Amino acid sequence: xxxxxxxxxxxxxxxxxxxxxxxxxxxxxxxxxxxxxxxxxxxxxxxxxxxxxxxxxxxxxxxxxxxxxxxxxxxxxxxxxxxxxxxxxxxxxxxxxxxxxxxxxxxxxxxxxxxxxxxxxxxxxxxxxxxxxxxxxxxxxxxxxxxxxxxxxxxxxxxxxxxxxxxxxxxxxxxxxxxxxxxxxxxxxxxxxxxxxxxxxxxxxxxxxxxxxxxxxxxxxxxxxxxxxxxxxxxxxxxxxxxxxxxxxxxxxxxxxxxxxxxxxxxxxxxxxxxxxxxxxxxxxxxxxxxxx
Numbered sequence: 001x002x003x004x005x006x007x008x009x010x011x012x013x014x015x016x017x018x019x020x021x022x023x024x025x026x027x028x029x030x031x032x033x034x035x036x037x038x039x040x041x042x043x044x045x046x047x048x049x050x051x052x053x054x055x056x057x058x059x060x061x062x063x064x065x066x067x068x069x070x071x072x073x074x075x076x077x078x079x080x081x082x083x084x085x086x087x088x089x090x091x092x093x094x095x096x097x098x099x100x101x102x103x104x105x106x107x108x109x110x111x112x113x114x115x116x117x118x119x120x121x122x123x124x125x126x127x128x129x130x131x132x133x134x135x136x137x138x139x140x141x142x143x144x145x146x147x148x149x150x151x152x153x154x155x156x157x158x159x160x161x162x163x164x165x166x167x168x169x170x171x172x173x174x175x176x177x178x179x180x181x182x183x184x185x186x187x188x189x190x191x192x193x194x195x196x197x198x199x200x201x202x203x204x205x206x207x208x209x210x211x212x213x214x215x216x217x218x219x220x221x222x223x224x225x226x227x228x229x230x231x232x233x234x235x236x237x238x239x240x241x242x243x244x245x246x247x248x249x250x251x252x253x254x255x256x257x258x259x260x261x262x263x264x265x266x267x268x269x270x271x272x273x274x275x276x277x278x279x280x281x282x283x284x285x286x287x288x289x290x291x292x293x
Contacts, residue, residue: 070142070180071173076106076114079169082179083141087120087165094132096122096161106169113170120163129159130198140184143167154236212236212252213283218266220279228261232283251283 072079084103091099099122106114124132129150136145147164189195215235222229222242232241232249243249243258249268250256259274260267268275268286275286 067142067168068170068172068174069182070140071113071175072116072142072167072169072179073176074169074171074173075176076108076116076169078177079114079167080106080116083116083143083167084118086139086141086179087118090132090135091120091122094124094128094135096124096128096132097158098123111171113168116167116169118165118167120161120165122161123153123158124161125157126159126198127196129161130195131192134187134192134195137186138184138190140180140182141167142170154238213254216251216283218277218279218281221261221263221266230258230261230266254283 072083080103084101087101088099091101100120102119104117106116108114133145136143144166145163146166147162149162150159152158153160183190212234217233217235218230219233219240220231222231224242227244229242229244232243233239234241234251241249245258245261247258248255249258254270256268256270256275258266259269264279266277267289268277268283274289276289277283277286
């Protein structure tokens with residue numbers, strides 16, 4: 001009996017030592033160690049955050065230095081006069097007709113910079129517009145085009161242009177009486193020839209150099225003196241061609257003979273092929289007819 005009590009007491013002592021040791025390990029060693037790890041991780045996060053903030057500050061300072069060098073002169077009235085003169089000179093170089101450049105009063109933005117707005121109107125071809133945009137973005141000014149509209153002028157290859165421009169004059173600009181004269185690196189290519197592909201595209205609809213067949217429509221079939229006439233309207237010039245059977249339709253490089261006219265359809269024959277055009281359709285929408293038709 002006494003032996004069993006001794007064993008039980010020893011077991012209790014061992015259990016007590018185990019729990020005490022576990023408590024001691026967690027509270028005196030593992031706890032402080034984990035707390036130290038957490039503090040270390042937090043310090044490392046703080047260091048990374050400060051490094052990121054420092055990098056942002058460096059980039060902001062670098063950007064500010066760049067903006068100072070691009071800015072219009074710090075005096076807003078001088079900036080307004082010089083920049084408007086630069087726009088007029090650019091319009092003259094490009095060759096826009098009926099040019100007009102206006103500006104509004106500079107807006108003071110909390111003493112940090114002045115915002116200047118300009119509007120430009122004129123007429124020019126797609127090639128001239130392309131050159132204008134090239135020269136505009138090639139100039140290393142602190143400016144941007146806020147809006148641009150280009151409306152084709154009927155019967156010509158010219159566009160009616162309207163451009164809204166915004167420029168900034170920083171209070172800390174590094175110049176007071178002149179514009180920046182550096183070349184910008186914003187363009188994808190520094191060669192105007194690389195942008196001439198734009199001129200080859202019909203971006204603004206009909207013009208004098210476009211394929212006139214897509215703007216020539218069969219607008220009606222009328223009877224004059226008992227004979228059917230097919231009326232074709234060329235929408236680029238508003239010309240109306242009135243043709244009877246056997247007469248020739250010639251639009252640019254396209255040439256066809258009117259071989260048949262019904263109340264709503266016209267059959268055209270060109271280079272051995274026959275095409276059916278229905279009232280309301282353009283020549284490019286004509287359907288090819290099979291030989292047996």
